[in-house]
Amino acid sequence: MNLMAIPMSRRQAFKVMIGFGGTVASVVLPKPALASPEEHPAHPVAPPDAVAMLYDSTICTGCKACMPACNEANGLPTDTVLSGGIWDMPTGLNAKTKNIIELYQDPQSNEFAFVKKQCMHCLDPACVTGCPFGSLVKRDLGAVTWNSSLCIGCRYCEVACPFEVPQFQWDSWNPKIVKCEFCYDQRLKENLEPACTAVCPTGAVIFGKRDALLHQAKDRIAAAPGKYFESRIYGEHEAGGTQVLYLSNVSFQKIGLPKLGPTSIGHYATKVTSKIYKWLGGPILMAGVLGFVIRRNWNRHELERLEHEKKTGYPDQL
Incomplete structure (x- = not known):
């Protein structure tokens, strides 16, 4: 008009x-x-009840059982464009995919590793800090969830996230932001673990309290010297710490995890x-x-x- x-x-x-x-x-x-650097400490501390996932790429067989389980739990359609409508075959996280197994392979050295990608559920999430209207929230247990009623579609969360996790539904007349939410509404509220960890047949990804999983990861490193890259856990300190933790036999950057310092992204943002x-x-x-x-x-x-x-x-x- x-x-x-x-x-x-x-x-x-x-x-x-x-x-x-x-x-x-x-x-x-x-x-x-309204935010200040004091509200976003450089090195946030996880609350005692913080849950987490631990993914060990040396155990993952690439079966991708976690992917259809995630789709089913979250009511997501399959991404069958590349397969001609036959099977779920996404090329990365997208508007139909909250969780994916990808393969890193170096044909010259024959080095390879699988990697599971989803929201990292940072202790101080950059997406939450970057959202101007509070549609992204850090909930109890540490899950980062999205509220459609407050979202204006600005996609600042996409820009802010160093892991490139939030995805925008470009093909929808009423688009949503799509990202892993730890199965918060579907399973965590019912005291059930996320769908992806529940179906993993090898235990490559497991669910539990963050403190307990950090101890378990350090025990694995101590039990197998030289097996894990730099004998460290990705997510213990990166970007202030995350609630999805990784062990890998190859460089974390090679499997697509960005090199980040220990300071919270939210702390940097609120200083500006x-x-x-x-x-x-x-x-x-x-x-x-x-x-x-x-x-x-x-x-x-x-x-x-x-x-x-x-x-x-x-x-x-x-």
């Missing part, structure tokens, strides 16, 4: 401008304006935004004061206009 084509009085136009200005003021000020909003605080406060004055004067004018009409019987033209 073209508002410019609708005839309106100056009074009506002024009302539209006031209403539009109030809407903009209430909507465009994002949630991170806190400075921006500090300098914007004055103009925003002034805009709020002016808006209040305009609204007060407008209400007073409306009362005077009504009194004038009541006394004279003629409308007061603005």
